[in-house]
Every structure is written in structure tokens, then in C-alpha cells.
Amino acid sequence: NSLVEGIAALFVFSHVTRHLALIKSSGVVHADLRLFLETNLPIGGKKAAMLGVGDAKIGGALQEELGLSIQTGGVVSDTERGASPLPLPDKGAGCQLGLGHSYSRAKVKFNVNRSDNMIIQSIALLDQLDKDINTFSMRVREWYGYHFPELIKIVTDNSTYCKMAQLIGNRKELSEESLEEEVMDSAKARAVLEASRSSMGMDISPIDLINIERFSNRVASLASYRLELQEYLRSKICQVAPNLATLIGDVVGAHLISHAGSLTNLAKYPASTVQILGAEKALFRALKTRGNTPKYGFVFHSTFIGRAAAKNKGRISCYLANKCTIASRIDTFSEVPTCVFGDKLRDQVEERLSFYETGEAPRKNLDAGEVAAEIKIRLEKREKKHRKREKKLAALSTGDEEVCIGLALSGN
Structure with missing residues (x-):
């Protein structure tokens, strides 16, 4: 290793925005960096000179664009650690802090998957x-079953059982009027009342009943929140991936996006990969044992797979994965989200199911795509007219005559 004698050239940032633009380049050669290297590297000896770069991505980009001989890691890292920083002026610390805040803010805003992240977390x-509610409901059934074991056979739903346990409390104090208001089923209320009078359960102390009622209330509130969360997920995925949600459902579509990491990653996958997403363990086990590979992953939970005959499940899962890939790519690259293509893709899957059962030939992809494109154009025109009408009404309500005249000249 040669000895470093001194600084040959130094790039001074005239403003913090130029420094921010340089560190935000993320593996792309910035124009300022290109000009600095072309100016200060030895003329005619670029290929002979060895340039040490701390970032491997920048090093690869420099080697590709400028044809430089690049070295990263090893000696470069040791040199960076050994180099002492230059003395900064009094305001240097404040500039560094502001630059760090600006860079962090830019990284957060640049996250292209910010909408996908909400779906993944949801x-x-x-x-x-689902797992917690099931576990807690089983605990309530076992706990309250000591006092009223017959209720388990009458009320099978978990959330309803927790509400009933909270409402009934001590079975000896149960009245038919309060029970009918909660159950909204006179036959079931009468069955619960008759079972409570002839129950074989043991007596339970008031403090035990209080704890059971508190826990039942928590489980019932969790079940209620789950319904709200599912509605939020449905609205969110209809904004981000309306075609995918229309085709395969909001929960299965969200599982596909979550497993792929983002909607963009899902759009890059081939149909064969989408078909077995979620079945990686079974796939690797089959490859290891030289057995049959799985036919489906998350797409198995679609209603289409359940409706298909046993011999056609693999064929319809392959076809459905193909349509999911098309829907995800449309959602990724569409400027205006719409579920028109998802409806037509769903109709195609329905026709394919009918073809497997009856032999009736389905429509071709080109015909279905042309119909969907025509519907989308009509919807966009209608939406444009609606926005123009709203703007006109807003201008009339505010008394802005100039805007009204401009709208009238533009042709309604």
C-alpha cells in the first residue's frame, strides 16, 4: 500500500441542498461527483489509477459509467477509519444536524411502499x-364451563359465547327478558334458560364471576375490533390494489402482498411463483424428498379453488395465479386505480370453471381486455365531467365569476 502524502483535491459544497442531493443519489452517479472525478483524476491515466470507494453501489456505478478501476472494502475501510476529520467552523455541528434531519425526512417520503406497509401490518x-381470539375464547369456555357447561353446546360462536357469559353471569339469577334482548332469538333464549335451570355445573363465587366477566368483556371487545380492522383492510386494499382485491378477495390479496413484501414485488413475480406463495416449506420438503410439489399456497383460500372439482383444483389454481399476476401489474402501473379489469378477470375465472365442468369455451383474453378498456375509458370520462361540474358549482358558490367564464368557454 502506498503512503498517502496529502489531499490532491477537495469538493466544497456551496449549499447544504447540494450535499443532500448527493447523499440521496442512492447508488447513482451524481453530476457533481462525475464532474469532480473527471476534473481531478489524471488525464489519460484513468484506467491505470485505482479509485477507492466506500460505498459498493457507487463503486459499481462509477466502474460501469466512467470505466474506472475501483476498489471497495479492505484497505479503503481502513483508510476511512484512520483518516481524521477536518476541523469544522462554529456552525459545522448545526449544519450536520440539519443535513441528517433532511436526509431522514427524504428517506421517509421516498418510501414507495408506504401504502403497502399499511396493508402488510393490517x-x-x-x-x-384470529389466533388470540380463538385462544382466549377457549379459555373463557373452559373457565365458565365449570359453572354452566351446557352453554357450550347451545352457543357455538366464540364471540357470542363470550357475550353470553358476560350477560348471564350467575345462571341462577338469569331472566328470560334480558336474554332475549341480547340473543335476538327466542328459541335459543328459551333453550339457554331451560339449560340454566337444570344445569349440572358447580356453584361459583362472586369474585370468580367478576374475573370471568372482565375477561369475557376483553375478548368480546377484541372480536369487535377485529371486524373494524377487517373493514379498514378492505378499504385500504381497494385503494392500493383494487383489481387484485376484486379478483381474489381482500384477505387473500393482502396475504400475497405481505408475503411478497410489496405490491411492486408481487407484480415482478411470475405466475408460477404467485401460485405457490405461502407454501415454501412444502415446496422445499418436496424437493428434498423428491416428492410431489405443492399446487397452491395462499390462492387455496380463494373461493374458486373450493368450488372446483378435485381433479381441476391444480389447473384452476394455475389459471387463477396467472390472473392475479395480471391484476397486480395493472394495479402497480395504473395511474388511476379502478376495479374494472378485476371484474373482467374474475369473469374469466368463472368462465374457466364453467369450461372445466361443462366444456363451454370461454372468451379470449383479448376480447375481455378490450371490453374492460372501453368501460375504463367511459368511467374516466364520467369522472372528469363530475370533477368539472363540482368545480363549476364551487365557483358559483364562492362568486368567482372569472372561473365560471373560463369553464363556460372551455365547453361545459
Whole structure:
């Protein structure tokens, strides 16, 4: 290693915005960096000179664009650690702090998957809530079953059982009027009342009943929040991936996006990968044991797979994965989100199911795509007229005559 004798050239930033633009380049050669290297590297000896770069991405980009001989890591890292920083003026610390805040703010704003992240977190929380509600409901059934074991056979739904346990409390104090108001079913209320009078359960102390009622209330509130979260997930995925949600459902679509990491990553996957997303363990086990590979992953939870005959499940899962790939790519690259293509893709899957059962030939992809494109154009025109009408009404309500005249000249 040669000895570093001194600084040959130094790039001084005239403003903090230029420094921010340079560190935000993220692996792309900035124009200022290109000019600095072309100016200060030895003329005619670029290929002979060795340029040390701390960032491997920048090093690869420099080697590709400028044809430089690049070295990263090793000696470069040791040199960076050994180099002492230059003395800064009095305001240097404040400038560095402002630059750090600006860079962090830009990284947060640049996150292209910010809408996808809401879907990923929502579906993860929904899955966790399903497990927790099921576990807690089983605990309530076992706990309250000591006092009223017959209720388990009458009320099978978990959330309803928790509400009933909270309402009934001590079975000896149960009245038919309060029970009918909660159950909204006179036959079931009468069955619960008759079972409470002839129950074989043991007596329970008031403090035990208080704890059971508190826990039942928590489980019932969790079940209520789960319904709200599912509605939020439905509205969110209809904004981000309306075609995918229309085709395969909001929960299955959210699972696909979550497993891929983002909607963009899902759009990059081929249909064969989408088909087995969620079945990686079974796939690797089959490859290891040389057995049959799985036919479906998350797409198995679609209603289409359940409706297909046993011999056609693999074929319809392959076809459905193909349509999911098309829908995800449309959602990723569409400027205006719409579910028109999702409706037509769903109709195609329905026709394919009918073809497997009856032999009736389905429509071609080109015909279905042309119909969907025509519907989308009509919807966009209608939306444009609606926005123009709203702008005109807003101008009339505010008394802005100039805006009204401009709208009238533009042709309604």
C-alpha cells in the first residue's frame, strides 16, 4: 500500500441542498461527483489509477459509467477509519444536524411502499387477532364451563359465547327478558334458560364471576375490533390494489402482498411463483424428498379453488395465479386505480370453471381486455365531467365569476 502524502483535491459544497442531493443519489452517479472525478483524476491515466470507494453501489456505478478501476472494502475501510476529520467552523455541528434531519425526512417520503406497509401490518395484526381470539375464547369456555357447561353446546360462536357469559353471569339469577334482548332469538333464549335451570355445573363465587366477566368483556371487545380492522383492510386494499382485491378477495390479496413484501414485488413475480406463495416449506420438503410439489399456497383460500372439482383444483389454481399476476401489474402501473379489469378477470375465472365442468369455451383474453378498456375509458370520462361540474358549482358558490367564464368557454 502506498503512503498517502496529502489531499490532491477537495469538493466544497456551496449549499447544504447540494450535499443532500448527493447523499440521496442512492447508488447513482451524481453530476457533481462525475464532474469532480473527471476534473481531478489524471488525464489519460484513468484506467491505470485505482479509485477507492466506500460505498459498493457507487463503486459499481462509477466502474460501469466512467470505466474506472475501483476498489471497495479492505484497505479503503481502513483508510476511512484512520483518516481524521477536518476541523469544522462554529456552525459545522448545526449544519450536520440539519443535513441528517433532511436526509431522514427524504428517506421517509421516498418510501414507495408506504401504502403497502399499511396493508402488510393490517393483515399481520388480523392473523394475530384470529389466533388470540380463538385462544382466549377457549379459555373463557373452559373457565365458565365449570359453572354452566351446557352453554357450550347451545352457543357455538366464540364471540357470542363470550357475550353470553358476560350477560348471564350467575345462571341462577338469569331472566328470560334480558336474554332475549341480547340473543335476538327466542328459541335459543328459551333453550339457554331451560339449560340454566337444570344445569349440572358447580356453584361459583362472586369474585370468580367478576374475573370471568372482565375477561369475557376483553375478548368480546377484541372480536369487535377485529371486524373494524377487517373493514379498514378492505378499504385500504381497494385503494392500493383494487383489481387484485376484486379478483381474489381482500384477505387473500393482502396475504400475497405481505408475503411478497410489496405490491411492486408481487407484480415482478411470475405466475408460477404467485401460485405457490405461502407454501415454501412444502415446496422445499418436496424437493428434498423428491416428492410431489405443492399446487397452491395462499390462492387455496380463494373461493374458486373450493368450488372446483378435485381433479381441476391444480389447473384452476394455475389459471387463477396467472390472473392475479395480471391484476397486480395493472394495479402497480395504473395511474388511476379502478376495479374494472378485476371484474373482467374474475369473469374469466368463472368462465374457466364453467369450461372445466361443462366444456363451454370461454372468451379470449383479448376480447375481455378490450371490453374492460372501453368501460375504463367511459368511467374516466364520467369522472372528469363530475370533477368539472363540482368545480363549476364551487365557483358559483364562492362568486368567482372569472372561473365560471373560463369553464363556460372551455365547453361545459
